[in-house]
Amino acid sequence: MTEETINLQIAIERIYLRDLSFESPRAPGVFREAWKPEVQVDINTRTNQLDESRYEVVLKVTLDAKLEGNSVAIIELEQAGIFRVEGGKDEAIEPVLAVACPKMLFPYVRETIDGMMTRGTMPPFMLAPVNFDALFAQALQQQQSTESGETLN
Numbered sequence: 001m002t003e004e005t006i007n008l009q010i011a012i013e014r015i016y017l018r019d020l021s022f023e024s025p026r027a028p029g030v031f032r033e034a035w036k037p038e039v040q041v042d043i044n045t046r047t048n049q050l051d052e053s054r055y056e057v058v059l060k061v062t063l064d065a066k067l068e069g070n071s072v073a074i075i076e077l078e079q080a081g082i083f084r085v086e087g088g089k090d091e092a093i094e095p096v097l098a099v100a101c102p103k104m105l106f107p108y109v110r111e112t113i114d115g116m117m118t119r120g121t122m123p124p125f126m127l128a129p130v131n132f133d134a135l136f137a138q139a140l141q142q143q144q145s146t147e148s149g150e151t152l153n
Contacts, residue, residue: 008092010100011084015108018058018078022116023071030072035123037065037072043130047097053086057101061109063125075116079105098136106130 024030041063048056058080065073083101085093110127117125 008088009086013082013084015081018080021076023074024120026072033067037067040064045102053084055083055097057081057097059102059105073122075113077112079109081105099132102132
């Protein structure tokens with residue numbers, strides 16, 4: 001951890017639900033089937049700089065539960081927050097926006113997904129924890145390999 005990272009000040013200004021969609025394409029027939037779905041979860045983040053020190057961070061999650069290859073529950077949501085980040089350069093701020101802010105948004109995502117499943121009268125679903133540090137490291141590695149591939153061509 002650099003001195004730059006240690007001196008950063010992070011404040012949550014607002015956390016809000018930006019977009020939410022729930023589908024149960026096989027209702028009501030799905031309620032008569034044994035509930036052992038295959039679940040695919042896609043997670044993405046994006047950041048929009050609002051001004052010099054304020055950023056909107058959006059955590060987008062898509063969940064697709066399938067029985068025998070057919071979707072029975074689809075949830076798409078965007079949980080967002082406005083964060084004030086001060087006291088550092090871009091190199092120190094980037095990991096905060098890509099790791100720390102999504103970590104703060106994730107509990108809201110878990111609660112929303114669980115609530116939507118139960119409101120759809122399906123068994124509760126607790127989204128597994130996500131290692132945002134590893135996702136960020138993987139994204140950096142992909143970016144570096146892409147950049148090195150571009151310089152070789």
